[in-house]
Amino acid sequence: MGRGRSYFCRDDSDHALADYGEALRLDPKSKAALLCRQTVLALQNKFPQALADSDALIELDPKKAVNYKERAWIKQLKKDYAGSLDDVSHAIALDKKDASFFELRANVLVEAGSYSEALDDFGSAIRLDGKDAENFNERAMVLRKLGRYREAIEDFRDAGRLDKATGLYVNNLAWILATCADEKYLDGAQAVVLSTQACEKSAWKEFVDLDTLAAAYARVGDFENAVRWQTKAIEVSKDAATEEEFRARLALYQRKEAYVEKPADQEKSTGRCNARRVLKRSGARSTRTILTQRLEGLTGSL
Numbered sequence: 001m002g003r004g005r006s007y008f009c010r011d012d013s014d015h016a017l018a019d020y021g022e023a024l025r026l027d028p029k030s031k032a033a034l035l036c037r038q039t040v041l042a043l044q045n046k047f048p049q050a051l052a053d054s055d056a057l058i059e060l061d062p063k064k065a066v067n068y069k070e071r072a073w074i075k076q077l078k079k080d081y082a083g084s085l086d087d088v089s090h091a092i093a094l095d096k097k098d099a100s101f102f103e104l105r106a107n108v109l110v111e112a113g114s115y116s117e118a119l120d121d122f123g124s125a126i127r128l129d130g131k132d133a134e135n136f137n138e139r140a141m142v143l144r145k146l147g148r149y150r151e152a153i154e155d156f157r158d159a160g161r162l163d164k165a166t167g168l169y170v171n172n173l174a175w176i177l178a179t180c181a182d183e184k185y186l187d188g189a190q191a192v193v194l195s196t197q198a199c200e201k202s203a204w205k206e207f208v209d210l211d212t213l214a215a216a217y218a219r220v221g222d223f224e225n226a227v228r229w230q231t232k233a234i235e236v237s238k239d240a241a242t243e244e245e246f247r248a249r250l251a252l253y254q255r256k257e258a259y260v261e262k263p264a265d266q267e268k269s270t271g272r273c274n275a276r277r278v279l280k281r282s283g284a285r286s287t288r289t290i291l292t293q294r295l296e297g298l299t300g301s302l
Contacts, residue, residue, distance in 0.1 A: 069104060073104060
């Protein structure tokens with residue numbers, strides 16, 4: 001088991017799966033091995049195999065709420081939102097005091113487009129665990145999508161207050177202050193300060209932070225710096241989809257125009273998504289680090 005996790009931490013999923021398979025050959029009822037293997041399989045998009053392991057884990061312990069949460073997570077990755085919601089709702093029925101269950105259901109609801117219901121679940125997660133910055137950040141993303149900018153700004157501020165080490169939250173706040181479609185919430189000067197802080201936290205290597213810094217400079221009318229940092233963001237991103245979006249903003253700044261984010265733009269806005277969803281942007285942490293922590297936390301709960 002320990003060797004499998006070591007392989008996984010080195011991005012050697014094939015050897016990790018072989019190790020977990022051997023552990024299960026020796027002990028077919030090893031909950032830790034089933035949990036670890038289903039996680040690796042799910043992240044390889046091998047959903048039938050991952051769900052088979054998840055089903056086996058539930059059969060071994062049908063009253064353990066976290067097992068249903070983990071199957072819900074796999075179904076979320078598979079985009080089986082109805083199935084995911086069924087499982088996570090069952091987990092909540094078994095344990096109404098775990099904030100992570102409500103957080104997961106909220107995120108599935110967001111992906112399914114049920115934003116009002118998602119807000120209710122984020123609220124429940126925050127009531128259960130008011131110290132988790134990510135719940136505030138995730139709720140803010142939904143509020144922003146719904147045009148409830150004042151509430152979104154408050155949640156982004158709370159997220160940054162709770163986690164001062166992560167640049168993602170101050171970046172998200174800076175973005176809305178620099179690009180909000182409602183002029184009364186624009187504050188370019190504050191956006192420059194906050195986005196600079198985010199860039200410092202990411203050692204000026206995170207393209208999303210650089211993109212925000214450029215937007216903030218454009219908002220205060222400093223188009224020379226806006227062009228400079230947008231160009232740098234394009235250089236750092238090295239991604240075709242991102243480059244198209246970023247170059248469109250660069251053209252705006254070259255014409256001395258600030259960027260205003262319309263609601264429709266939020267669907268394609270790169271990187272401004274939930275920080276802790278496994279296959280999405282993760283702030284200063286690498287995907288591998290997050291997944292390693294995930295395995296450690298889950299196996300510790302068995």
